[in-house]
Amino acid sequence: MPFHRPSGEPRSGHRRPPGRVVPGPAAFVPPAAHRGDGSRASGWGQHSGRPVDERSRTAGAARSGPLRGGRRPCGAAPPGRGRCARGRPRLQPTPPAWRDSEERRPVVTAPRPAVLLFPGQGAQQPGMGVGLYRAHPGFRTRMDEVLGLWRAHGFDLRADWLAARTGPETDGPRTAQPLLFALDWAVGRTVLDAGVRPAALLGHSVGEVAAATLAGLFDLTDSVALMADRISQLDGTPPGGMLAVQASPDEVTPYTTDEVVVGAVNAPRQVLLAGPEEGLRTAQQKLRADGFTCRRARALNPFHSPVLTEAALRALPLLASVPVRRPRLVLHSAYEPGPLTYERARDPRFWALQPARPVLFGPALDLLLAEREVVLAEAGPGQGLTVLARRHPRVARGGSRAVGLLLARPGTPEAEREAFDRALAELSDAPAEPAADATAQASRPVRAGLQAGLTRLRPGTGAPVPADSE
The missing domain is CATH 3.40.366.10 (Malonyl-Coenzyme A Acyl Carrier Protein, domain 2)
Incomplete structure (x- = not known):
């Protein structure tokens, strides 16, 4: 029977090209394909499906395929027959192990606003x-x-x-x-x-x-x-800017200060640090030394x-x-x-x-x-x-x-x-x-837990604080 790889396990020797930081209003970096331990990053911007196993797809097709050598496999009786020539119940072909990907996107016919x-x-x-x-x-x-x-x-x-x-x-x-x-x-x-x-x-x-x-x-x-x-x-105001980092807010928290903070959260692992020039440059050097992908956004002021x-x-x-x-x-x-x-x-x-x-x-x-x-x-x-x-x-x-x-x-x-x-x-x-x-x-009202506490990130930490505390 075909071998099905666990959903979090990467293929042997398979590596995606490293992420590239794309500056912009949402100056962002493509999410990492895998972490160092082989597990996938999760959250916005990620496919959650399992990679397609080609062997499972072809194996399922073989069991219901055409006649080979003049004889039909026992498990592939013609449509309408419930038992094969030897009298055993007909086997149902195994469906392909599709991932939830672009290859099987649902067809949406209703107009969308x-x-x-x-x-x-x-x-x-x-x-x-x-x-x-x-x-x-x-x-x-x-x-x-x-x-x-x-x-x-x-x-x-x-x-x-x-x-x-x-x-x-x-x-x-x-x-x-x-x-x-x-x-x-x-x-x-x-x-x-x-x-x-x-x-x-x-x-x-x-x-x-x-x-x-x-x-x-x-x-x-x-x-x-x-x-x-x-x-x-x-x-x-002092010169500064914004730094796009391929990381989560929690991951960049150790690199923040009272002035260099998380200035934007664009996706689970796509954030912007913002702050004065000297502090932002220091954060950039430390992040790169620790293996994070980052790039300056097009800004001359420490917005956000x-x-x-x-x-x-x-x-x-x-x-x-x-x-x-x-x-x-x-x-x-x-x-x-x-x-x-x-x-x-x-x-x-x-x-x-x-x-x-x-x-x-x-x-x-x-x-x-x-x-x-x-x-x-x-x-x-x-x-x-x-x-x-x-x-x-x-x-x-x-x-x-x-x-x-x-x-x-x-x-x-x-x-x-x-x-x-x-x-x-x-x-x-x-x-x-x-x-x-x-x-x-x-x-x-917006659903509790999704909006509450997301109004502002406390400088130097990843913790949100209410807007009323401003």
Whole structure:
């Protein structure tokens, strides 16, 4: 009989290539194939099925195969006969030992609602979205609209963006943050203009502000004013950055300090450390010496670390003066995973402290996908969130899908338009969400144990603390 390998046992001599860190808003690293002891890592982004044993597949086929040498094997009587020629009961062929993989993905015929994802710091690229701007009149109109508002606040970005210029400030807050917000909002707005009504919106870092604007919580003019004020408050903060690490939050805890903390949890073994330059460099050296794969993300500031707390709180006066409207669409927060309630959205501290709080994109995506099967569409550059989503078990098994509205790298106008139209066609088949559902869905409680305690990670430890303790 065929030998079935235990689910956690690797093939003899089999090794996957080492993981590669991909910087981005969700600057992430592919999960390790096996740990040193041969066991698989578990959690988001992992297949849980057993590798296919080819021998078991062929053995099952042989028992029900064609006649060999003019005689049919005793265990493979023709269909309809319950006993073979010698009178013994017919043996049923052993089914193949399929793993739960792409080879046997379930076929989903019912339309799935759309969910838009918005990337943040680290996803920026020279020339991002320029091809679509030249090829899509509707997107061009929306992009000009938001860039005009930025220009009124002293951020004249259009010429450098269209020329795909690079320089020391490309990844700085005065260039990357406004362009990411503008592109996220314009792509998302173009999707809405096409008649797509998403079931939910989920943003990463600055992408959450773009998502909140599209959801209707903030007016676009107010959002740009709030973002411009946030960026100005960051002037004078110490230089720093973010470090993508292929590890779990618990594994990186020994390398954290009061200033270098877990700044983002993008998947069970894909995290970002954030902090000042010197401390982050020290952590990177120690992690590499201990065998961890890590790489710097594209950021010049210690976003999502407590170093920015004082500067972030200076945005409170303006935030308190801006009206927050009831949402037209459901917004899932990556800071407090789950649908954002209207009451929480009206708290100025929730928005003010976002640059200093960790992004919990992995837990937020997990909660969102647990509700139902959806089509996830990344409305921004880089496709970093798309890759993360495709590694989620609920997407990898075929229940939900993930697409990018922009190319992973900037392309020609024709290629950008074709990619956008192709992704939009998938979203256009999604059922529309009733407008009245936005407030109701955002107000319902999230399952206990999944959201509770995930709001902020204590500096220097992996332990979460409640948001009210801020």
